[in-house]
Amino acid sequence: MSDDVMQKVISLCKRRGFVFQSSEIYGGLRSAYDYGPLGVELKRNLMNAWWRDMVHRRENVVGLDASIVMHPRVWEASGHLAGFSDPLVDCKVCKERFRADHATVVENGADVTLHFADKGRAKTALALISDQFGVELERRGKELIGATAGDRGYVCPVCGSPFMSEERQFNLMFRTSMGPVDPMGRLANAIEAGELDGLSGSDLRGCIDRITKESAVYLRPETAQAMFVQFNNIQQSMALKVPFGIAQMGKSFRNEITVEHFIFRSCEFEQMEMEFFCEPGTDDTWFEYWKQARMDWWQKFANHPESFRLRPHEPEELAHYAKGCYDIEYLYPWGWGELEGIANRTDYDLKKHIKYSGSKIEYFDPVERKRYTPFVIEPAAGATRGVLSFLVDAYCEEEVVTQKGTDVRTVLKLHPQLAPIKVAVLPLVKKNGMPEKAREVVEAFFQRGVNAKYDAQHAIGKRYRRHDEIGTPWCLTIDGQTMEDGTITLRDRDTMEQRRISIENAVQEIENLLRD
Ligand code: GAP
Numbered sequence: 001m002s003d004d005v006m007q008k009v010i011s012l013c014k015r016r017g018f019v020f021q022s023s024e025i026y027g028g029l030r031s032a033y034d035y036g037p038l039g040v041e042l043k044r045n046l047m048n049a050w051w052r053d054m055v056h057r058r059e060n061v062v063g064l065d066a067s068i069v070m071h072p073r074v075w076e077a078s079g080h081l082a083g084f085s086d087p088l089v090d091c092k093v094c095k096e097r098f099r100a101d102h103a104t105v106v107e108n109g110a111d112v113t114l115h116f117a118d119k120g121r122a123k124t125a126l127a128l129i130s131d132q133f134g135v136e137l138e139r140r141g142k143e144l145i146g147a148t149a150g151d152r153g154y155v156c157p158v159c160g161s162p163f164m165s166e167e168r169q170f171n172l173m174f175r176t177s178m179g180p181v182d183p184m185g186r187l188a189n190a191i192e193a194g195e196l197d198g199l200s201g202s203d204l205r206g207c208i209d210r211i212t213k214e215s216a217v218y219l220r221p222e223t224a225q226a227m228f229v230q231f232n233n234i235q236q237s238m239a240l241k242v243p244f245g246i247a248q249m250g251k252s253f254r255n256e257i258t259v260e261h262f263i264f265r266s267c268e269f270e271q272m273e274m275e276f277f278c279e280p281g282t283d284d285t286w287f288e289y290w291k292q293a294r295m296d297w298w299q300k301f302a303n304h305p306e307s308f309r310l311r312p313h314e315p316e317e318l319a320h321y322a323k324g325c326y327d328i329e330y331l332y333p334w335g336w337g338e339l340e341g342i343a344n345r346t347d348y349d350l351k352k353h354i355k356y357s358g359s360k361i362e363y364f365d366p367v368e369r370k371r372y373t374p375f376v377i378e379p380a381a382g383a384t385r386g387v388l389s390f391l392v393d394a395y396c397e398e399e400v401v402t403q404k405g406t407d408v409r410t411v412l413k414l415h416p417q418l419a420p421i422k423v424a425v426l427p428l429v430k431k432n433g434m435p436e437k438a439r440e441v442v443e444a445f446f447q448r449g450v451n452a453k454y455d456a457q458h459a460i461g462k463r464y465r466r467h468d469e470i471g472t473p474w475c476l477t478i479d480g481q482t483m484e485d486g487t488i489t490l491r492d493r494d495t496m497e498q499r500r501i502s503i504e505n506a507v508q509e510i511e512n513l514l515r516d
Contacts, residue, residue, distance in 0.1 A: 006333040009391050010262055012410070016470050018042065018391070018420075019263060031259030031266045038470055041420030041451065043270070043387050046301075047249050049417055050272045050381070053297060054247050061245035061274065062238055066226030068251060069178065069217045077356035078225050078349065080173060081218075088257055090165040091156035092132065093125050099257060100167050103154035114144040114160045125159070133163055172254045174219040174267075183212040219253035224378065227275040228349045231361050242363050242374050243278040243286065249383060261334060263384050270383035277363070277374035280347065283323070286377045287344045291326050294342055294379045298328060298386075301415040302393050307331040308339070321348035328381075330389040339389055340381035347373040390418060394471060400496070412471030413494055416514050421453045421472045423510050426463050428479040430456055437503075438478045441488070444507050450514070468493055474513065476506055 013019040018039035022032035035043050055063050075081040087100040093114065106112055114137070116122040122142050129135050129144070137144040147162055149155055155162050177183045190196055190211055199207055220226075227234075227246040234246055249272040259265050278286045291310060299305035313325040323344040329336040350373050354361050362371050394412045401407075416422065425442045427434035438454055445452035453472070455463055460477065467475055477489040487500040490509065501509055 004333075005392065005395060006262070008410075009388075009395050012395070012412075012469065013039065013262075013391070031256065032268060033263050033266060038420040039387070042390070042414070042418060042471075043383060045418045045420070046386050046390065047270065047272060047383050049301070050249065050297075050383070051247070054245075054272075054274055058245070060240070060243060061247055061276075062234060062240065064227055064230060064234065064246050064248045065250065066223070066230065066248060068220050068253075069176075070220060070226065070229070072213075072217055073356055074225050074229055074353075075173065075218055075221075077352045079352070080221055081171075087167040088170040089167050091159060091161050092163045092165060093128060093161040094156060094159040096156055096158040097257060098157050100152070100154060102157065102258070104157050104160065105153060106149040106155050106162075108149060108151045108153060110149045111145075112147045112149050112155050112160055112162055114147060116142050116144075116159060118142060125161075129161075129163060135163075170255075170257060172256065173221050174253045174255055175216050176219070177212070177215040178217045179215045181215045183215050186211050186214070220251075221254045222252050222380070223248045223250055223271045223273045224275060224380065225349075227273070228353050228361075228376075229357075231277070231350060232359070235363065242365065243276065243282065245274050245276040247272075247274040249273070261332065261337075261388075263388050264332065264337060266384065269385070271380065272383050272386075273378065273380040275349075276377040276379075278377065279365075280372065280375045283344055283346070283375040283377060287324055287342070290377050290379050291342050294340060294381070295328055298330075298339065298389075301390060301418055303396075303413050304393055307393060309336070311336075319343070321346060330385075330392075332389070332392060337385075338382075339385050340379060342377070342379045345376045345378050347375050349376060350374065390414060409465055409468055411468040411493060414471035414473075416473040419471045419473050420451070421467070421470065422450050422474070422514060423452045424455050424463070424467045424472050424475045425452055426460060426475055426477045427456050428460055428477055432480065433483055434478045437482060441476060441478070441503065441506055445510070448507055448511065450507070450510060464491065464496075474510060476510075478503075 016038060017036035020034045020036055021028040022034050023029045051063070055061050072081070088097060089100050089103070090097050114125065116125060119142055122139050122144055126137055126139050126144055129137055135147065137146040149162050152164070156164065187208060196204060196207055227248055234240065250270060251268060252271050253268050256265055256267055259267065276286060276290060295308065295310050298308050302308060307330055309329050311327045311329050313327065318325055323346050325341060325343040327338045328340040328342070330339045350361050353359070362373050364371050394414045396411045396413055397408050398411060399406050400409050423445060425438045427438040435456060442452050442454045457463070464475060473493045475491040477491065479489065482488050482503060486503050488503050488506060489498050490501050491498045
């Protein structure tokens, strides 16, 4: 699958009201997206399907909807405040900002070649390197040769330059403040009082950090932590017996340095996470269970199940506390990318919150009459990444034969349960009582809570194409025969086959198809 498909999906998303760039009329905000009328339906359908299959269809899983802003100590306990950071570097030649741990690896002392888009940029870089670093390179067209890699072990991933800033730690959590104290006011007072005089570098930073930290709170970077923090309340109020799970879905925020591939990696996104608490010793079995259950879940909505795979983490990828971790990956147009992680987190998180909060978080087994801290299996999925996966999975261009020859139709073969509009009701012409009849049918769907759409604009062929493009699985057409014998045409999006059904049975028929 090529990058071309990605461009087509992005263009369709804008043209048909799935996803828009945030604040577009102001030039857009980096990596922020708005889900339009069809996108919000698709995202909700996906998240509702997750909730139905993870919570409603399971006796031992309950839900939670926690606040996005939590006590700052939560993030100290979870390690996000100290460790949720990436080593960040600026290339002093092309100005690219990149993660040191994602840079191109080059041995210390190796010869490196710098590449630029054109000769002009190469000339500018040649002069800059000579002026700023006193290094004379040789230019050959768009390349500069003669540079040597330093002891960092990497070069700029864009131009190949070894001329870089120091690595800086960059916290991925969005910080804001809560309460009546204005942190900027506090800082101004401290400056006025001379408290910062003579400080520089990390001392100055540390002092500012201390002053502003008093009122600092953070937007959650994952939904998971609230489920550990509320373990006691949920277990006791619902009298839950281990093994049981707590599920939560909603917004998370990460100040990502690299935002990429449309909604794949953005700063504001939605997650669907579940913490499954089990007795130590049973964790391996539950880990295997959830790995397979989650893989099956994604594949059941896919046209191409082979585009999903389970990949075990390499030992160097594994978080220090995790006993095991698998990623469910999807084959995006640019290659395999993570969609969900399933981790055996042991008792690490609960134990951390016990330590930081001083609270007793444990489970009493009434049968075995013993107390213990449960282990946790965590399937953590990206909802917005799921939307992108299913848009790519569903996008299809097909050659079709028409009266004038052949044509190409664009179809979004979305699973009917995910499709934004379930059924379009189309009067063949805007006369002879057909619009009125069509409105009656639409109303019957509304009564049943099925998202139906009345559509009378343009010729019937054009309307079918429009609904193919937005993934509407079925179209019902009211025509002259309807007015005579009470039948309507049911057209299938994928096969384009049409059959006549009784208007009386239309709602039931579509409901049956949706259930299948
Ligand atoms: N509680 C564990 C956790 O949050 P994660 O692998 O960091 O694990 C889980 O996130 C899922 O959330 C990922 O597999 C991915 O689908 C999604 N995700 C993470 N960061 C994202 C981002 N910046 N934009 C969109 N989705 C993201």
